[in-house]
Amino acid sequence: MPPQKLSGKPEELAAFIDKFDIFLFDCDGVLWQGASLLPRTAETIAHLRSLGKQLLFVTNNSTKSRTTYQAKLQGLGIPCGINEIFCSAYSSAIYISRVLRLQRDKRVYVIGESGIKEELATEGVAYISDDGGDITPEDYDSFGPDEDVGVVLCGLDHAISYRKLARAYQYLRNPGTVFLATNIDSTFPTHGKLFPGAGAMSAPLTYMTGRTPVSLGKPSQAMMDAIEGVLEFDRKRACMVGDRLDTDIRFGIEGGLGGTLAVLTGVSTEEEILEEGATVVPDAYLDRLCDILG
Numbered sequence: 001m002p003p004q005k006l007s008g009k010p011e012e013l014a015a016f017i018d019k020f021d022i023f024l025f026d027c028d029g030v031l032w033q034g035a036s037l038l039p040r041t042a043e044t045i046a047h048l049r050s051l052g053k054q055l056l057f058v059t060n061n062s063t064k065s066r067t068t069y070q071a072k073l074q075g076l077g078i079p080c081g082i083n084e085i086f087c088s089a090y091s092s093a094i095y096i097s098r099v100l101r102l103q104r105d106k107r108v109y110v111i112g113e114s115g116i117k118e119e120l121a122t123e124g125v126a127y128i129s130d131d132g133g134d135i136t137p138e139d140y141d142s143f144g145p146d147e148d149v150g151v152v153l154c155g156l157d158h159a160i161s162y163r164k165l166a167r168a169y170q171y172l173r174n175p176g177t178v179f180l181a182t183n184i185d186s187t188f189p190t191h192g193k194l195f196p197g198a199g200a201m202s203a204p205l206t207y208m209t210g211r212t213p214v215s216l217g218k219p220s221q222a223m224m225d226a227i228e229g230v231l232e233f234d235r236k237r238a239c240m241v242g243d244r245l246d247t248d249i250r251f252g253i254e255g256g257l258g259g260t261l262a263v264l265t266g267v268s269t270e271e272e273i274l275e276e277g278a279t280v281v282p283d284a285y286l287d288r289l290c291d292i293l294g
């Protein structure tokens, strides 16, 4: 069935919203673009809360920790609890400490930003990273496989460099080193345009090593399982709201959620949503999130 466009159709929209007790919100491209909140977002979130809906903010953006997201949301006028936030930096840290159970004497080599480092520290996982300066003759001599590095974890890094990648490549030459990515989004929506996403950071390593990272962000169900590990909810009464078909909407569909709702303020376009033969199709879509307010 083609997805229903719900903008400007208050009755259909109310009936759709009524089907769910919990809404999982993607962040970049749904709530905000970069530092700018999209129009009337805080009001829309408050409206859903006033209807008694449970909310969860689920973002692939690993540059911030849950604590920093909580401060960002609150600063933008969206009060929320820390347990309402789930980011790919957190799901990666949980995966490394609780699923992989990385030995205490092993370290994680991080390509990424403070969000990953903070979440690893909270889980008690030791990590190293590189400052990313120019590679030097000494680096060519000293870089090499390191038995102490058990995991290479790659996320969005606005200061990605040859040196960071060269070091990761040496660690990954050891087949025992686990290769993880916080998420593998090809692009990242900000300032009304698309820029390279986290997947563009790990892709050169895949090209170099022939190895594909395990991704801990949407649409990976490892993220859904991690969410369920901390929050009990009925999947059939849950709706995933997102701007991206291949991550958010696919995450909801493959997770067996009761519904998926796309918005057109981020990556995926109306043409892609309505494309004949599309493999990932939301149940419904809106021009923008605040259309929920009518």
Ligand SMILES: O=C(O)[C@H](O)[C@H](O)COP(=O)(O)O
Pocket (backbone or CB within 6 Å): 026, 027, 028, 029, 058, 059, 060, 061, 062, 156, 183, 184, 185, 186, 187, 188, 189, 196, 197, 198, 199
């Ligand atoms: O490349 C990335 O990391 C992502 O494009 C970005 O951070 C997505 O965040 P989300 O839309 O899940 O909030």
